[in-house]
Amino acid sequence: MSRRLLPSGEAALLVECDSLDEVLALHDALEAARPDGVIELVPAARTLLVAVDPALIPLESAATWVRRIPAEAGSRVAGAQADPVRIPVGYDGDDLAATAELLGVPVAELVAAHSGVEWRVAFGGFAPGFGYLVSDEWPFEVPRLEAPRARVPAGSVAVAGAFGGVYPRQSPGGWRLLGRTAATLWDPASNDPAVLAPGRRVRFEQA
Amino acid sequence: MPSSTLTVEQPGALALVEDLGRPGFAHLGVSSSGALDRGALALANRLVGNPAGAAALEVVMGGFRARFDAETWFAVAGAWGDLRLDGRRIAPYTAARALPGSVLELGIASRGVRYVLAVRGGLDVPPVLGSRSRDTLAGLGPAPVQAGDALPIGAQPAASVPLLDQEAAFPPPEGPVTLALLPGPRTDWFTDAAHAGLFDGGWRLSEQADRIGARLLGAPLERLVAGELPSEATVPGSVQVAGDGLPTILLADRPVTGGYPVIAVVAASSLDALAQVRPGQAVRFRHA
Numbered sequence: 001m002s003r004r005l006l007p008s009g010e011a012a013l014l015v016e017c018d019s020l021d022e023v024l025a026l027h028d029a030l031e032a033a034r035p036d037g038v039i040e041l042v043p044a045a046r047t048l049l050v051a052v053d054p055a056l057i058p059l060e061s062a063a064t065w066v067r068r069i070p071a072e073a074g075s076r077v078a079g080a081q082a083d084p085v086r087i088p089v090g091y092d093g094d095d096l097a098a099t100a101e102l103l104g105v106p107v108a109e110l111v112a113a114h115s116g117v118e119w120r121v122a123f124g125g126f127a128p129g130f131g132y133l134v135s136d137e138w139p140f141e142v143p144r145l146e147a148p149r150a151r152v153p154a155g156s157v158a159v160a161g162a163f164g165g166v167y168p169r170q171s172p173g174g175w176r177l178l179g180r181t182a183a184t185l186w187d188p189a190s191n192d193p194a195v196l197a198p199g200r201r202v203r204f205e206q207a
Numbered sequence: 208m209p210s211s212t213l214t215v216e217q218p219g220a221l222a223l224v225e226d227l228g229r230p231g232f233a234h235l236g237v238s239s240s241g242a243l244d245r246g247a248l249a250l251a252n253r254l255v256g257n258p259a260g261a262a263a264l265e266v267v268m269g270g271f272r273a274r275f276d277a278e279t280w281f282a283v284a285g286a287w288g289d290l291r292l293d294g295r296r297i298a299p300y301t302a303a304r305a306l307p308g309s310v311l312e313l314g315i316a317s318r319g320v321r322y323v324l325a326v327r328g329g330l331d332v333p334p335v336l337g338s339r340s341r342d343t344l345a346g347l348g349p350a351p352v353q354a355g356d357a358l359p360i361g362a363q364p365a366a367s368v369p370l371l372d373q374e375a376a377f378p379p380p381e382g383p384v385t386l387a388l389l390p391g392p393r394t395d396w397f398t399d400a401a402h403a404g405l406f407d408g409g410w411r412l413s414e415q416a417d418r419i420g421a422r423l424l425g426a427p428l429e430r431l432v433a434g435e436l437p438s439e440a441t442v443p444g445s446v447q448v449a450g451d452g453l454p455t456i457l458l459a460d461r462p463v464t465g466g467y468p469v470i471a472v473v474a475a476s477s478l479d480a481l482a483q484v485r486p487g488q489a490v491r492f493r494h495a
Contacts, residue, residue, distance in 0.1 A: 009472030049440035
């Protein structure tokens with residue numbers, strides 16, 4: 001594992017990893033030993049942003065903290081969460097049949113694959129409460145729609161690239177819609193506003 | 208029941224409730240948001256005895272009118288323009304007292320862009336994720352202020368209105384505004400010519416400047432690395448360079464992650480000045 005620390009202004013640094021797996025492992029390890037003054041830990045596809053309040057912790061100290069996390073640390077420290085979040089899905093999405101055809105499998109097999117694997121929230125970012133889900137067991141790479149939809153309904157369960165996701169509210173989007181859920185995934189009035197927060201394990205269940 | 212209210216009769220182009228924002232939720236896709244000119248927010252609040260982060264109104268370009276229903280101390284900082292209380296001219300950057308029924312008008316700004324109007328007690332709208340700020344991208348926090356909105360004012364703070372708080376009142380400059388730059392994570396994605404071009408000047412703010420980002424016009428910055436960048440998290444002030452080579456400075460309501468390389472980051476101490484730059488105005492960069 002190689003880890004490069006890149007500058008991002010006076011109060012943040014970007015840690016670059018070789019793979020998403022390394023980002024996830026590092027995120028777990030940093031989260032488990034997070035000092036006061038670290039305001040944001042934001043995982044993304046290849047990087048993890050560490051933002052601090054410089055009045056509480058100098059950026060240099062945060063850099064030392066990140067460097068001292070052992071290379072092998074973190075690989076699945078995440079076990080803390082006992083059970084995966086379960087999301088009921090009605091598999092009747094507008095793109096379900098076309099996506100199955102594109103992947104060369106029967107619709108039932110696509111549904112079985114999507115609901116049969118355990119997903120993990122890798123990172124967020126597209127919109128509040130949107131989580132990019134990954135799974136080692138998910139066998140497909142799904143091209144995005146040629147032209148994104150202007151309006152994807154809230155609760156749409158979708159896939160694109162190697163990722164799964166659920167649109168927390170109506171928005172534009174180019175992912176392929178497999179189904180929908182009535183579950184509330186984003187509640188800004190809650191202390192735990194996003195169900196799909198980075199690190200969470202997730203299972204979709206056929207409703 | 209709030210002890211008093213501020214009723215907005217005319218919001219102008221855009222009037223938003225803002226405080227110091229909601230840090231700590233970026234991993235959930237929520238940016239920090241909050242007042243763009245944080246110095247103006249802190250100053251206006253201090254002038255009326257509020258804590259620095261009390262919620263205030265960020266009024267873009269003026270054309271704003273509101274009525275107080277009770278005696279209320281208030282202060283206006285940030286942009287510079289004709290301020291009137293019941294038709295009489297009042298000074299910026301100074302605490303003033305409105306009487307029940309008093310009408311406050313913020314004229315069209317002659318310098319700067321964003322007025323900050325603080326009222327003693329702060330605006331007591333319900334917080335969302337710990338902040339009363341409107342996030343214009345995520346749609347979080349209080350909706351943009353409409354004509355007729357009665358904004359609740361919070362309880363009187365413990366601190367009194369400072370008797371003598373003389374502030375040197377400097378209007379935002381009309382000429383070029385110089386911003387300090389720190390290295391960004393992807394400085395090495397750009398040619399030496401691009402780095403020179405960034406600091407050699409010729410930039411001005413485009414019309415595309417809001418709370419999400421401020422796009423600059425000038426000579427395109429040339430990339431050394433042509434590939435695509437997997438999305439990564441940004442901070443306020445990140446200077447992101449789009450495919451056409453023109454920089455956009457990402458601001459408080461930015462998307463949390465972006466896929467364009469960030470060549471530099473505007474120092475936090477320069478972000479307040481940037482918040483007051485008008486479209487067309489010249490911008491220069493210096494090394495922080």
